[in-house]
Amino acid sequence: MRRFLVRVPPADPPSSGAAVLLAYHGGGGNPEQYQPTAGLDAVADREGLVVVYPAGTGQVEGTFTWNAGPGCCGFARDEGVDDVGFSLSIIRELAKLHPIDTMRVFATGHSNGSMMAYRLAAEAPGKVAGAVGVAGTMQLPTVTPGGPVPLLHIHSEDDPRAFYFGGVREDRIHPPVSEMLELWASANGCGATGAEVESKMGIPGSQDDGHTARLLRWTCTSAPLEHWRLTGAGHSWPGHRISAARELVVGPDTKVISAAEEIWRFLQGLL
Numbered sequence: 001m002r003r004f005l006v007r008v009p010p011a012d013p014p015s016s017g018a019a020v021l022l023a024y025h026g027g028g029g030n031p032e033q034y035q036p037t038a039g040l041d042a043v044a045d046r047e048g049l050v051v052v053y054p055a056g057t058g059q060v061e062g063t064f065t066w067n068a069g070p071g072c073c074g075f076a077r078d079e080g081v082d083d084v085g086f087s088l089s090i091i092r093e094l095a096k097l098h099p100i101d102t103m104r105v106f107a108t109g110h111s112n113g114s115m116m117a118y119r120l121a122a123e124a125p126g127k128v129a130g131a132v133g134v135a136g137t138m139q140l141p142t143v144t145p146g147g148p149v150p151l152l153h154i155h156s157e158d159d160p161r162a163f164y165f166g167g168v169r170e171d172r173i174h175p176p177v178s179e180m181l182e183l184w185a186s187a188n189g190c191g192a193t194g195a196e197v198e199s200k201m202g203i204p205g206s207q208d209d210g211h212t213a214r215l216l217r218w219t220c221t222s223a224p225l226e227h228w229r230l231t232g233a234g235h236s237w238p239g240h241r242i243s244a245a246r247e248l249v250v251g252p253d254t255k256v257i258s259a260a261e262e263i264w265r266f267l268q269g270l271l
Helices: 031-038 040-047 074-078 083-097 112-123 177-187 244-250 259-268
Strands: 004-007 018-024 050-054 100-110 130-134 151-156 167-169 172-174 195-201 212-217 225-231
Touching (some): 004 083, 018 031, 018 083, 018 259, 040 050, 040 259, 083 100, 112 151, 151 177
Parallel strands (some): 100 130
Antiparallel strands (some): 004 050
């Protein structure tokens, strides 16, 4: 039995229905773990957005993965789980329970969840109005026949688990961020490279001292494409502090940007 959690904002939805954000947890995670760390509920309550936290699949309850493609991850990939179909069924079911605008459905996620958001965008572009991925590159070799889809990618060069410049860790393949952005630039009718439009630095003497974030934006004809390129941060969700024990596994956290707020900034421009 598949399941998902839903965060409904306190305000009444507009007459056209509320926009929806599908938020996919990382590999080995679950909705109950991801929801309080992502910071999306506060944004949703403030902006009138419905957030859905689907659960992946796995042999052990609570440590789930997504079938994001041939390179990742775990049980869901190995068993060929149809997570795109599951995601589309969530939207159909949610439309029966709450007034939503099915033309304003967006996807986001962390790590393996980021990969899943991109698979959904590539394989069901007519159902996804935009995607934002954090610390996980798309696992598909092409977006054809999908696209164009508005897309923002957030990733640190110093990520020790989802390698920014590409590589293999255990049984997981991480295509380079540049390779993925080239695919989406082509699908979205963009120029070859993005131009830096904003930069941020960690506060000197703070926990984020030395961290940087550069926002790159492409000139596109069909759909926007952006990328926050971080340094100093690890594999954690930007804007959320983690324990020292967790940091030993995923590298430093950062608040040089807030992933939740950047997701909303990008999506707001699409509404």
